[in-house]
Each structure stands twice: as structure tokens, then as C-alpha cells.
Amino acid sequence: MDHRSDVREFLSTRRARLTPDQAGLPAYRGHRRVPGLRREEVALLSGVSVDYYTRLERGDLGGVSDSVLDSLARALQLDEAETAHLFDLARTANASPIARKPRKRAETLRPSIQRLLDAVTEAPAIVRNSYFDYVGANRLGRALYAPVFADPAPNSARFAFLNPAAREFYPDWDKNTQELVAAMRSEAGRNPYDKRLSDLVGELSTRSDRFRTLWAAHNVRFHRSGTKRLHHPVVGDLELDYEAFELPADPGLHLSTYTAEPGTPSADALRLLASWAADAPEMRPEAAAREP
Numbered sequence: 001m002d003h004r005s006d007v008r009e010f011l012s013t014r015r016a017r018l019t020p021d022q023a024g025l026p027a028y029r030g031h032r033r034v035p036g037l038r039r040e041e042v043a044l045l046s047g048v049s050v051d052y053y054t055r056l057e058r059g060d061l062g063g064v065s066d067s068v069l070d071s072l073a074r075a076l077q078l079d080e081a082e083t084a085h086l087f088d089l090a091r092t093a094n095a096s097p098i099a100r101k102p103r104k105r106a107e108t109l110r111p112s113i114q115r116l117l118d119a120v121t122e123a124p125a126i127v128r129n130s131y132f133d134y135v136g137a138n139r140l141g142r143a144l145y146a147p148v149f150a151d152p153a154p155n156s157a158r159f160a161f162l163n164p165a166a167r168e169f170y171p172d173w174d175k176n177t178q179e180l181v182a183a184m185r186s187e188a189g190r191n192p193y194d195k196r197l198s199d200l201v202g203e204l205s206t207r208s209d210r211f212r213t214l215w216a217a218h219n220v221r222f223h224r225s226g227t228k229r230l231h232h233p234v235v236g237d238l239e240l241d242y243e244a245f246e247l248p249a250d251p252g253l254h255l256s257t258y259t260a261e262p263g264t265p266s267a268d269a270l271r272l273l274a275s276w277a278a279d280a281p282e283m284r285p286e287a288a289a290r291e292p
Contacts, residue, residue, distance in 0.1 A: 003192060004059030007089050010218045011057045014076040015042055022077070045075035061093035081186060085220040088189035105129065105191065105252030109136035113247065113255075117141070122274075123257050124240075130187055130252035131196055132157040132180075140270075143277035144258060147233065157184065157200065161208040171229045171237070181214040182221035189220065223254070234276050235269040 016036040020026065025041055037045075043053035048068060056064065056072070069090055073083040107129050117125050117138040124141040128134050134145065134154040142149050147169050148159045160166045160177055170176045188197055204211040223244050230238045240258040247253040260266035 003089070003092055006189075006192075006218070007059040007061055007093070008057060009216070010085070010089065011072075011076075013218050014078065014082065015039070015057075018077060023075070042072075042075055046071045048072075061090040063094065064090050081182075081220045081222045084222075085186055085189045088192075092189075092192050105194070106247075106250035107131070107133070107135065107252070109253070110250065113250070113253075117255075120257065123259050124270075125255065125257045127247070127253055127255050128156065129254075130191065130194070131155070131200055132184065135253070139277050140274055141258075143273050143280075144230070144232065144238075155200075156180065157204060157211075161204050161211045168231055169233075171231050176228070177210060178214060178219070179221060179223070179226075181211060181217075182219040183223045185215070185218065186220045186222065228258070232269070232273065235273045237265075238269050238273075239264070239266045240270075 016034065018036045020037065020041065023037060023041065023045060025037075025045075039054055039057060040050045043050045046053060046068070048071070053072075066087075069086055073086055076082075078086060109127055113127065114136055117127065117136055120138050121140070124144040125138045126134055126141040126145060127136040132155055134148060134156065137145070137149070145154070147163075147165050148154045148156060151159065157180060160170070160173075160180055167173045184197075184201070188194075188201065191197065201215065205215060225241070225243050227239060227241055230240070232238055238260070240260055242256050242258050244254055244256045247255060260270045
């Protein structure tokens with residue numbers, strides 16, 4: 001991944017989405033050659049010179065202070081995830097050669113975490129690593145994501161973009177893939193020298209037009225909570241609330257749990273899924289297709 005290009009594209013795409021009216025600037029008459037703010041307008045809002053901002057947008061964040069980054073984030077109306085990403089990009093630009101080694105990330109599950117997962121019996125729970133591999137789950141989590149776990153090396157990104165079954169499994173496939181790539185962008189910003197992550201991005205960029213388009217948008221987001229709709233091959237449609245947690249003792253691992261609102265069809269479907277999971281330990285999609 002080209003760091004200067006990432007900085008350039010991130011800043012220019014954030015600038016392009018803001019209009020003068022949104023930024024509280026007077027709207028001048030006449031044709032504007034850019035869809036959003038001009039560089040000089042961002043510089044004015046940030047309290048820096050046009051030449052200095054131009055240098056930043058050309059990809060040079062070397063030596064930039066936190067106060068300037070804060071001002072730039074306010075000027076571009078960045079949200080929390082975007083602000084964190086901007087600081088990650090600056091941290092990379094100012095890192096020493098020694099600091100540019102990939103950060104150590106956990107890739108596998110400790111037995112105690114698997115025991116914790118197994119202790120959760122009424123809600124699906126899964127753990128992924130920084131490469132979007134599913135490295136652990138409880139029985140209900142494995143049942144919920146049976147089409148993904150059908151692969152010997154389940155990976156949510158490869159499934160979403162390379163497996164035709166993903167479009168049926170995710171009714172909101174367009175939205176889900178946008179959020180997935182935005183989460184991957186955030187991960188790449190935090191650990192830009194990780195070759196394995198870069199290889200995954202390269203693979204998906206080569207094999208999926210959709211991924212390549214979304215990656216070029218430079219959107220970022222935190223994967224913390226929300227609602228996910230799934231069409232399960234056994235129990236049908238599910239609408240579940242998810243909560244995602246980082247595991248501090250295992251950098252790079254994220255635990256996600258899924259619950260349904262009581263009294264809803266999704267709650268009934270989740271109970272049916274638990275019953276099916278108890279009788280079908282392998283939980284393969286081909287087995288699911290034969291279920292009555």
C-alpha cells in the first residue's frame with residue numbers, strides 16, 4: 001500500500017464531499033471546478049496556509065502537529081473513525097524505520113477465550129482477527145455463519161466478495177460490503193506495514209471489481225455495534241443487533257455477539273437455529289439445504 005497515495009486520496013475525498021454551505025462558508029457565484037471545497041477553503045478553515053495544506057494533501061504528513069491534525073479534522077468534519085485514521089496516517093509518516101515493523105497481532109484463539117465462547121449459550125458469538133479470519137465461535141455462532149464456516153479457513157472478506165452465496169446470505173450486501181471495506185481501511189491505517197493484510201487487499205482488488213471500487217473510496221469506520229440482516233439457509237430471515245469488543249490481551253482479536261429483540265420473529269428464528277445447531281454439529285450449508 002502506497003502511504004503518500006493513501007494520504008492524498010483520503011484528504012481529497014473528504015474535501016470533495018463537503019460543500020461551502022455545509023462548511024459555513026459563503027457560496028460564491030460562478031462555476032466551481034471541484035465538487036466540494038477548494039484547497040484554499042480547507043486551509044482557511046484549518047488555520048494554515050494554502051501552501052502548507054497543499055503539501056499535506058500531496059501526501060506529506062511528516063512533522064505535522066497534533067493541533068494541526070485536530071484543526072484539519074474539524075475543518076473536514078471528520079467523524080471519530082476518520083479522525084483516528086488521519087492520526088494513524090500521520091503516525092506512519094513520522095515513524096522511524098524501526099517503528100515501521102508490523103505490530104504484533106494475535107491470530108489464533110487462546111483456550112480460555114474458546115471456553116468463554118462456549119459458556120455463551122443463548123447468543124451467537126464469534127471472534128475474528130485483523131485479517132478478518134473467523135478464528136473461533138460458539139456453537140450458535142458457527143451455526144449462524146454456517147455458509148462462511150463451510151470454508152476450512154473462514155474469512156469474512158473473501159466470503160463477502162468472492163463467494164456468490166454472499167449476496168443471498170446478506171440481504172443488505174451493498175451496505176455490508178461498504179462497511180466491511182471501511183473496517184479493513186481502518187485496520188490498514190493502524191497497521192500499514194502488515195504484509196499479510198496488504199496481500200489480502202491485493203487479492204481482493206484483483207479478483208473483485210466491487211472491492212476495488214470501495215477500497216478506492218477511502219471510507220473508514222469502527223465496527224462496534226449495529227444491526228445486521230441475514231438470510232440463513234435453515235431458519236430464513238434474521239435481524240440481529242451486534243456488539244463488537246476488542247480483546248485487550250490479544251491485540252487484533254475482536255469478539256462479536258448477536259442478539260434478537262425479544263418477542264420478534266428473529267428471536268423465534270434464533271431459538272430454532274439453536275435447536276438445529278444442537279442436532280447438526282457439522283452445520284455445513286449442504287446439510288442445511290436438506291433441512292425441512
